[in-house]
Amino acid sequence: MAAITNGIPEKTIERLSEYRRTLLASHKQGITHIFSHVLAGIHGITAVQVRRDLMLIGFSSDTKKGYDVQVLIEYISRILDSETPMNIAVLGMGHLGQAITKYFNGKGLKLKITAAFDIDPEKVGRTIDGIPCYHMDTFETKAEELDLSMVVVSSPTKVAPSLVLPIINAGIRGVLNFTSTPLNFPQGIVVENYDITTLLEKVAYFVKEGDNNNG
Amino acid sequence: MAAITNGIPEKTIERLSEYRRTLLASHKQGITHIFSHVLAGIHGITAVQVRRDLMLIGFSSDTKKGYDVQVLIEYISRILDSETPMNIAVLGMGHLGQAITKYFNGKGLKLKITAAFDIDPEKVGRTIDGIPCYHMDTFETKAEELDLSMVVVSSPTKVAPSLVLPIINAGIRGVLNFTSTPLNFPQGIVVENYDITTLLEKVAYFVKEGDNNNG
Numbered sequence: 001m002a003a004i005t006n007g008i009p010e011k012t013i014e015r016l017s018e019y020r021r022t023l024l025a026s027h028k029q030g031i032t033h034i035f036s037h038v039l040a041g042i043h044g045i046t047a048v049q050v051r052r053d054l055m056l057i058g059f060s061s062d063t064k065k066g067y068d069v070q071v072l073i074e075y076i077s078r079i080l081d082s083e084t085p086m087n088i089a090v091l092g093m094g095h096l097g098q099a100i101t102k103y104f105n106g107k108g109l110k111l112k113i114t115a116a117f118d119i120d121p122e123k124v125g126r127t128i129d130g131i132p133c134y135h136m137d138t139f140e141t142k143a144e145e146l147d148l149s150m151v152v153v154s155s156p157t158k159v160a161p162s163l164v165l166p167i168i169n170a171g172i173r174g175v176l177n178f179t180s181t182p183l184n185f186p187q188g189i190v191v192e193n194y195d196i197t198t199l200l201e202k203v204a205y206f207v208k209e210g211d212n213n214n215g
Numbered sequence: 216m217a218a219i220t221n222g223i224p225e226k227t228i229e230r231l232s233e234y235r236r237t238l239l240a241s242h243k244q245g246i247t248h249i250f251s252h253v254l255a256g257i258h259g260i261t262a263v264q265v266r267r268d269l270m271l272i273g274f275s276s277d278t279k280k281g282y283d284v285q286v287l288i289e290y291i292s293r294i295l296d297s298e299t300p301m302n303i304a305v306l307g308m309g310h311l312g313q314a315i316t317k318y319f320n321g322k323g324l325k326l327k328i329t330a331a332f333d334i335d336p337e338k339v340g341r342t343i344d345g346i347p348c349y350h351m352d353t354f355e356t357k358a359e360e361l362d363l364s365m366v367v368v369s370s371p372t373k374v375a376p377s378l379v380l381p382i383i384n385a386g387i388r389g390v391l392n393f394t395s396t397p398l399n400f401p402q403g404i405v406v407e408n409y410d411i412t413t414l415l416e417k418v419a420y421f422v423k424e425g426d427n428n429n430g
Contacts, residue, residue: 099311
């Protein structure tokens with residue numbers, strides 16, 4: 001994935017998404033204003049980083065009372081969200097697929113998981129966690145019918161490579177791949193490969209390094 | 216999390232973990248040598264990046280036949296792995312906890328998920344996906360007994376903040392948090408907050424930006 005688009009670094013996009021989630025939770029609790037150092041503290045970063053991120057998107061209405069929570073939510077949303085909602089399909093409705101669906105669809109976001117695909121006869125044709133599950137063989141036609149623009153790949157790892165061609169043929173534009181096989185797509189299709197093993201190995205490495213540095 | 220430890224950037228650590236997984240799969244298929252550009256192609260990056268990462272860890276035995284797969288696996292493992300295996304516990308054995316356990320423990324890695332904790336009476340006291348599930352109330356004592364050094368937080372988001380103190384008290388050293396609440400810990404405890412919502416929002420943003428740039 002390109003590290004920078006229109007001058008906003010990938011890491012800033014991640015943090016904007018995280019800030020928004022915190023702001024939405026604060027808003028729900030009736031909090032109207034928040035200081036950059038409070039937002040920073042919640043996310044374990046510095047206030048300078050928060051201010052730099054918001055400056056990058058042209059937001060600078062810091063007052064004595066801090067940022068106006070609602071205004072900032074709207075501002076970040078204009079950056080992150082597309083004008084029309086994007087429909088997402090989950091490819092592989094096992095534990096991971098179900099976890100992601102359940103977790104994600106409760107949030108009331110612009111992004112919605114609207115369909116699942118699997119080959120398990122016990123799942124195909126059923127509604128799971130509120131979304132219909134179709135047979136993977138029908139993916140290319142269903143993708144058009146259901147106006148799908150993104151997929152989450154949560155299939156078994158060995159199945160993942162066989163999904164690349166259907167994803168391309170279906171005109172999918174964004175892929176979030178949780179399997180252990182990195183998937184490559186032609187230009188124009190955004191892909192993020194996120195292997196949970198990598199995340200755990202990274203934490204373990206820094207734990208080990210902490211030991212070496214202290215001991 | 217500190218971006219750099221001992222001169223190896225966090226992103227390089229992530230890629231080393233990913234290279235190793237590809238190398239292990241190649242080794243299994245009987246492949247003995249691999250060129251940097253092949254490894255790069257699989258991971259969707261440049262050969263220069265691969266060579267730079269391996270140079271950073273002092274590996275430079277590139278030959279006309281490419282890297283020796285087995286030697287490189289051993290080399291990366293010396294960097295990433297600790298000498299003694301680390302035991303990991305999953306806090307919250309719902310769909311996500313089960314997906315992670317099932318997925319991770321099949322890999323034959325040095326890291327092992329050896330216990331789960333939950334409060335659901337239908338799970339506590341049972342063995343799920345090969346690991347015992349204990350009541351969360353017993354976490355602090357069990358952690359010592361079972362020599363746990365890392366946890367995966369896959370509980371409901373609203374429960375997550377209440378897990379911080381038990382995690383600290385139990386002497387846990389690394390935390391991989393998948394809930395929507397960023398968790399902060401005192402220095403000495405490594406934490407990675409990985410919200411799936413952020414990943415999806417990031418992909419969606421770059422899909423949208425691709426549209427704007429092309430249209």
